[in-house]
Amino acid sequence: MDLDDLLRNPEPLSQAMPSGQYYSLRVVGDDGGPDMGVSCQKLLEAIELRWKYRSPKTPCPTHSPVVPPPTGESSAAAARPEAGAECKAATEEDRDGGPSPDSTEGLSSPTRPLPPFEMVEGVVLYPGQKVKPQPYSVYFVDFNQLQAIVEDGPCRSSCRSRLTILEHKYTMYMNLNYELEERCSNLSSGGGIYTTHKVDNSVRLSTAMFARDLLSFIIDKAVNHGEDIVGATPEGEPLSLAHFLEQRGIPDPARQLTVESIGLQPDTNERFDRFDIFSKKTTRGGPTSVDLLTLFLKRDGVFIKGRYYGELCRQLLVRDQRKRPFEATEYKVPIFGMNPKEFTELAMWVKTHGLSSPSNRWAIQIPRIEAIRQIYKCKDLQEQLNNIFLPLWEASLQPWEHPELSEFLNNTVVFNVISDESTHGKVLPENRPPKKWAWAVNPPDIYFNYYIYANVFSLNQYRREHGMNTFMVRPNCGETGDLTHLISAYLLADSINHGIQMTRNPVLHYLYYIHQIGVVCSPLADNGLFLGYANNPFPTFFKQGMRVSLATDDPLHFHHTNEPLIEEYATACKVYKLNSVDLCEVARNS
DSSP states (O other): OOHHHHHHOOSOHHHHOOGGGSOOOOOOSOOOOTTHHHHHHHHHHHHHHHHTTSOTTOOOTTOOOOOOOSSSSOOTGGGSOOOOHHHHHHHHHHHHHSOOTTOOTTSOOTTSOOOOOEEETTEEEOTTOSSOOOOHHHHHHHHHHHHHHHTOHHHHHHHHHHHHHHHHHHHHHHHHHHHHHHHHHHHSSSOGGGGSOEEEEEEEGGGOSOHHHHHHHHHHHHHHOTTOEEEEOTTSOEEEHHHHHHHTTOSOHHHHOOHHHHTOSOOTTOOOOSHHHHHHHTTTTTHHHHHHHHHHSOSOOSSSTTHHHHHHHHHHHHHHHHHOTTEEEEEEEEOOOSSTTHHHHHHHHHHHTTOOOTTEEEEEEEEEOHHHHHHSOOSBHHHHHHHHHHHHHHHHHOTTTOHHHHHHHHTEEEEEEEEOTTSSOOSOOSSOOGGGSBTTSOOOHHHHHHHHHHHHHHHHHHHHHTTOOOOEEOOEESSSSOTHHHHHHHHHOSEEEEOGGGGGOHHHHHHHHHHTOEEEEOHHHHHHHTSOGGGOSHHHHHHTTOOEEEOOBOHHHHOOSSOHHHHHHHHHHHHHTOOHHHHHHHHHHO
């Protein structure tokens, strides 16, 4: 059967196209040069190091948060690549044995014995814990061993050669099979990337809306709800929204407010290597812009208590569910760890405003940023860890006592640590427990990430044993600064966001490929922050076979349509010359 007969065959495509019709490539006789033997031994050592930090029942890093749409049986999970048998078994166990995300059924029996738990050197442990996270002393040794491996000269040469071969294999494959792939794709009954399930794995809730939608919401509140009490005057009198705007020189918001006047879009002629400068550039409207965004995009406040923010998020989630049936999200909500009630207040806010959605799962974002530490105060790092994780343990041990937080955790899938990687903190301290880390000094990423990983590890062990869902660790790393953050994430993380600095070290790059560690890329956001769009390594990662996906990060600042994820895919398609099959593969990785 030749190509034309194949494409004219009226039988189903799956029957009409045996795999033998495609050219497959196999590299033979490549020993990698004289250094390959030593390099392979070092790579095996690095592989064994990562597996020391993986749980025997580690959830698959690509575990889908997507609930299938009302019609049809397809889901994002069905479109994903096969993971390892271990990950797949864990995923099936969680799906079959655990509760549904939106209920606490089976967890409300107060007769279940409550094992005590304690914080030991910054990590929560419980009696009878079968698998414990590696202690910090072991992590210190492993981190330094891995750092020596990735800087080894012969190993760098061998890995660079392998990565080049992988990229050339993709190019050769496309040269041989491009026409057949395109013609068979056109015969498919699917709608391409528009009807392929995809997940926006990295998007902040406070910047998830389209700029025009936020502007319309502000104007609607100002025009139709100007009598709302949003604050107090210096004399203690109630301050209405209308007077709030008049004090800031906006008596006629419908005419005066624009996207440009609020300053939501940063200057595209600059690259921002510091988050403090970026924050100033995204509020170019001055103090008025800051006051408006604080009022409408914050969930705290004495008077409004996040009501406007909740209503805006509710509109966003309803629109996502109705108009984007093939998209799902993992909206990031911040937890600073400044007081033990923070998680409970967040869960209550989510419950009060009805923000649970079958197309969304929550990501807990933990900022490690100097400016935030100057605003909020704790005694030491140990207190911050207590404020973050002890409420989660209480809700896991006694879900009937904390129904709102328990329901929120059932809809949570990942912990995300963000930081300014350009700041200091490249050396891992050998012996300094969190209780001895003064609050005035910001800990290094590589130190802070260990305690997030270790506490999530222990919490996952307990929740898995009792039929509850578990969490992943996905830090933002590799955006700028030193490579130590990427080295730490290789040991500790399930997947990462950004990772654009990975190309600086071929050994680390190749290790991420070997383990298929997920890399969530946001080229449009990086274009406004660190790296020009054309220079982004996303297409290189994809051609080399890495598990990469696309995400929006901050649609409010970096996107110009009300379909930001489609905008991300469409831009990548045009600039990086990706076809529909490539885009569907990227969506599958999400």
